[in-house]
Amino acid sequence: MGQNKYYLVSYLLDDKLYKFWKDIIFITDGYWSIRIEGNTYPIKEYLKQLGFKWSRFHRCWYKYSRDYVKDSKELAEQLSQITNMPIFIVIIPIDVWGDYIIESIYEVEEIVKEHKKRKSSLNKV
Numbered sequence: 441m442g443q444n445k446y447y448l449v450s451y452l453l454d455d456k457l458y459k460f461w462k463d464i465i466f467i468t469d470g471y472w473s474i475r476i477e478g479n480t481y482p483i484k485e486y487l488k489q490l491g492f493k494w495s496r497f498h499r500c501w502y503k504y505s506r507d508y509v510k511d512s513k514e515l516a517e518q519l520s521q522i523t524n525m526p527i528f529i530v531i532i533p534i535d536v537w538g539d540y541i542i543e544s545i546y547e548v549e550e551i552v553k554e555h556k557k558r559k560s561s562l563n564k565v
Contacts, residue, residue, distance in 0.1 A: 446516035446527040447551060450543040454530050463552050465519060466528040467512050474511055476501040483523055490515075524562070526555045 449457070449466070457466050457478075465478040476487065477500040484494075484501075492501040505511040516527045528548070531541065542548060 445520035446513070446529055447548075448539050448541045449528045449530050449548065450541050451530055451532050452543065453545055453548065456545045457528065457530070457548065460548065460552050463556065464526050464528060465523065466530055467516060468530040469508050469512075469532070470498075470500075470502055472504055472506070473502045474505045474508060474515065476515075479525060483519065486519075486522060490518075524555070524559055526551050 454468065457464065460478070462479050465476060465480060465483075468475045468477065474492075475498070476492065480487065480501055487501045490503070492503045494500075495502055512529045512531075516529055519527050528542075542551075
């Protein structure tokens with residue numbers, strides 16, 4: 441699982457992801473928009489270039505999208521190239537994705553731990 445550029449997470453874990461706020465980026469469906477939450481400060485200029493706007497009320501970045509599935513995957517791929525944080529796409533489990541969906545918060549914890557280990561080993565080199 442460590443080779444993935446991004447991870448798909450069940451919408452049932454959406455509220456539980458906030459405890460990893462400083463260590464991850466997560467993309468959610470905001471009803472006709474894509475919302476990006478988590479540790480977005482290091483990539484805020486990049487998000488602005490992509491046309492995302494900051495919502496002070498929701499404390500997240502958003503951009504209108506008619507094809508959430510396609511646009512979320514493309515965005516996750518782009519973000520994975522510019523940051524070393526794990527990226528999660530929160531989804532409603534539908535067949536359109538056709539990929540493995542994480543449904544356990546323990547799996548998310550393991551992914552975050554693995555990324556932290558990898559990050560600290562890169563910093564030592």
